[in-house]
Amino acid sequence: MGRVWESEGVTAPAARLDPHAGPPVCVLGLGLIGGSLLRALHDAGRQCYGYNRSTQTVEAATASGHRASTDLIATLRQAAADDALLVLATPMTTIDDLLPVIAEQAGTCLLTDVVSVKRPVAESVTRLARGQRYVGGHPMAGTSRSGWAATDPTLFRDAMWMVSTEDHTDPDDWLVVASLARTVGSLVVPAAPDAHDRAVAAISHLPHLTAAATAAVGAGESDLALRLAAGSFRDGTRVAGTAPALQRAMLEANGIALLNVLSEAINRLTAVRDELRDRGSVEVLVDDGHRARLAYEAIAGADPVAISGVTVGDPGWAEELRRQAHRARVWFG
Numbered sequence: 001m002g003r004v005w006e007s008e009g010v011t012a013p014a015a016r017l018d019p020h021a022g023p024p025v026c027v028l029g030l031g032l033i034g035g036s037l038l039r040a041l042h043d044a045g046r047q048c049y050g051y052n053r054s055t056q057t058v059e060a061a062t063a064s065g066h067r068a069s070t071d072l073i074a075t076l077r078q079a080a081a082d083d084a085l086l087v088l089a090t091p092m093t094t095i096d097d098l099l100p101v102i103a104e105q106a107g108t109c110l111l112t113d114v115v116s117v118k119r120p121v122a123e124s125v126t127r128l129a130r131g132q133r134y135v136g137g138h139p140m141a142g143t144s145r146s147g148w149a150a151t152d153p154t155l156f157r158d159a160m161w162m163v164s165t166e167d168h169t170d171p172d173d174w175l176v177v178a179s180l181a182r183t184v185g186s187l188v189v190p191a192a193p194d195a196h197d198r199a200v201a202a203i204s205h206l207p208h209l210t211a212a213a214t215a216a217v218g219a220g221e222s223d224l225a226l227r228l229a230a231g232s233f234r235d236g237t238r239v240a241g242t243a244p245a246l247q248r249a250m251l252e253a254n255g256i257a258l259l260n261v262l263s264e265a266i267n268r269l270t271a272v273r274d275e276l277r278d279r280g281s282v283e284v285l286v287d288d289g290h291r292a293r294l295a296y297e298a299i300a301g302a303d304p305v306a307i308s309g310v311t312v313g314d315p316g317w318a319e320e321l322r323r324q325a326h327r328a329r330v331w332f333g
């Protein structure tokens with residue numbers, strides 16, 4: 001049973017969505033995210049199947065009781081016959097090759113994705129799969145590991161799952177994608193693609209670069225340093241362990257937003273270096289960072305507050321969902 005959250009006297013709907021209510025789900029790419037999604041949907045009782053290009057993964061998925069195939073065309077034809085929800089779960093660098101095939105074989109299906117950037121995927125869909133119904137998504141959950149062996153059906157539980165919410169978004173399609181996230185236990189964060197890309201540049205993509213820099217400085221110092229490394233180094237460098245190709249695929253696709261936050265980070269580091277050199281102090285950055293961490297803990301540690309007073313599909317619904325999400329509220333259905 002779901003929990004009830006109150007917001008300004010308005011009670012959020014608490015019931016879990018019926019996992020059987022949505023269409024079958026066809027997951028393209030059964031790595032960490034796609035494979036975890038397939039497993040989570042299967043556990044929730046939702047009809048689902050998937051495609052993966054490697055035989056090894058398909059054999060592992062099949063051995064675990066899932067429907068999976070290495071045949072992309074046959075899988076897409078099945079999805080078209082089922083009017084399935086398609087979920088693209090491959091790296092950004094693969095999207096432009098897959099979209100024309102999807103458009104040709106399953107052009108009537110609703111499409112979503114889990115790619116870590118949203119504007120570039122939306123632009124690719126417009127360019128290469130014009131006419132495909134598309135609502136982007138991004139589950140904010142993961143690990144530094146890859147592939148089917150790393151999958152975890154509980155990965156998305158209580159995670160934030162961004163669902164693209166634009167003024168032209170079809171409300172029925174939006175609800176299908178939002179319900180997918182709810183079925184696997186995530187909370188829905190409605191946002192415009194550009195706002196999402198700026199946000200993840202700051203809280204995910206920059207941290208991948210600072211993790212890489214911290215790891216490189218530590219390893220460059222000495223083996224003694226690596227021997228002594230404890231919590232600070234472990235936590236601050238964890239995502240540097242992610243496959244470099246996956247990191248590059250998301251960071252390079254979000255270049256402009258990443259350049260902006262990277263510049264801010266460099267400016268702050270330059271300022272603290274100068275402050276330390278000239279006055280022997282690191283006060284400004286440490287105090288700012290401490291306040292910022294407490295602000296994050298206040299949001300991440302509190303019970304989520306439900307988006308309220310808006311019905312998806314009513315006039316202005318998308319704008320109102322985005323407005324409330326900017327106040328850190330989430331959609332429960």
Ligand SMILES: NC(=O)c1ccc[n+]([C@@H]2O[C@H](COP(=O)([O-])OP(=O)(O)OC[C@H]3O[C@@H](n4cnc5c(N)ncnc54)[C@H](O)[C@@H]3O)[C@@H](O)[C@H]2O)c1
Nearest residue numbers: 029030031032033089090091092094115116142143146147
């Ligand atoms: N890793 C995370 O923490 C995380 C979190 C949220 C979203 N994402 C996004 O999810 C997507 C998948 O990432 P992942 O972590 O599951 O990676 P992964 O390496 O575990 O899985 C990638 C999948 O894509 C497939 N693939 C790769 N190239 C392909 C190609 N050319 N044609 C067809 N299939 C191909 C692989 O076979 C594999 O199934 C990426 O777009 C990533 O940005 C990742």
Ligand SMILES: O=C(O)C(=O)C[C@]1(C(=O)O)C=C[C@@H](O)C=C1
Nearest residue numbers: 116139140141142143144204239
């Ligand atoms: O927790 C991790 O290991 C992750 O890398 C997850 C993480 C992140 O928080 O940066 C990475 C990429 C995503 O697109 C979303 C989430």
